[in-house]
Amino acid sequence: MAYSDKVVDHYNNPRNVGSFGKDTPGVGTGLVGAPECGDVMKLQIKVNLETGVIEDAKFKTFGCGSAIASSSLATEWLKGKTVDEAAKIKNTDIVNELKLPPVKIHCSVLAEDAIKAALADYRDKSATTAAAAASK
């Protein structure tokens, strides 16, 4: 199978590979997929607690080239967006940008799931922090 130039570019030069400390304030972590399915993505966002803007994003992916490219692209798109804007990223946007063939659409779905999971984790943690602050 031939890969699109954009998939090859993200595979060869992945953006934002790495990790944040999970317990750092403002960090939301999403870990989706399963090793037995051949795809696992870890996607993290770091949100500015004052502005609600995603200042940084990182990923690590176990998966095929298209899975790596989908998560790399997702981190690029997340940076600079507010948490609410980030929730609007759709897998179809990733499919179109990377020109993924039908057999690789699940990679984009997984990337969308990873974004959602990271956002949910961030919200859970902020709610807990807020509750803790209120109870003091």
Next chain:
Amino acid sequence: MALKFPIFMDAQSTTPADPRVVEAMLPYFTEKFGHPASRNHPFGWEAEAAVDVARQRLATLIGARDPKELVFTSGGTESINLALKGVAEMYREKGDHIVTTVIEQRAGLDVCKRLERQGFRVSYVPVQPDGLIDIEAIRSAITDRTILMSVMFANNEIGTIQDIQAIGKLAKEKGILFHADATQAVGKIPVDVEAMGIDLLSCTAHLIYGPKGVGALYVRRKAPRVRLAPMMDGGGHERGMRSGTLPVPLIVGFGKAAEIARAEMAAEGERLAKLRDRLQDIILSSVDEAYLNGRPDRRLPQNLNISFAYVEGESVLMGLNKETALSSGSACTSATLEPSYVIAALGASAELAHSSIRFSLHRFTTPEEVEYVGQRTVEVIKRLRDMSPLYELAKEGVDLKTIKWKAE
């Protein structure tokens, strides 16, 4: 010697034709174009003589007593279809049960699936973690309705060589026909249908430096005389077992490839095993948690199959594919989108099936290529592990099995 790219290390999918093979074939496209079944003129005689020579060479390579026991087909898949369906149809009165293994190639498994839909019963014998089939497991699968055992001689993914002689002996003891799928074995390691008790044997030219589009089925004529229902009706060629005009140039090429293989097998096998062992050393000495698939001391000399934990196979191939051709058991590289059933059958986790890479060397592989591919593989694995969340978790001491994965 300077490296020439891309490097081909996928020689269990196909091999390049040997120039000596191509040279032998060429006249049979043009001046010697006759139909071997034309009995009444020199064009036919010449073609028939060429086919006879090829048939003899192939018979010699596999230890067949009589060249007439070889039926030319279009390749391994057709040979397997003819053997299994032909026996099933011909011996249906005698029984309706077939014993095979879970690591057969797709053609073998799919023919068995079809036969099951037609009312046959098939036992799929499991494989041990080292890739070998336990002969006792085969024995216990046999019933009084068993008509055929079909077992792969050497596996296409992990290269494991089965104890064919023991299986042949068991077949004789039970009076059951024995088909060996030897597509990966013929021309690479010694094959002897007489000594090994093989009644039917499938092989193909393109895996032994011959042309694509031609294969053969060995069909025993004596003790026992095996009968087959043909799949192809027509002019009654190949003793009625496979009608159709013989592709003389391809058959001539197959014969030449068989002759070369027989003459060079020992030296070539030794050379390739050394190169393969070197490749294995380069990789295993530099990469942790890399697991060799298949029993090391019962492998085809050119085969190396390794699962690299925490990285996915297709991504490994993608890191190398501009310069090196390999294959993987990853779901993403298979037409069925399932991970390798062979690696999975060894009892490895599905993750390790997704992570398997097959290196297969060939007649034209050089030591320089081995050094290069070994080093590059190590680099690519390291790079991918740096971006693998599984590797990170494992290094933190997390047992991946304790995580509740949310599969899509």
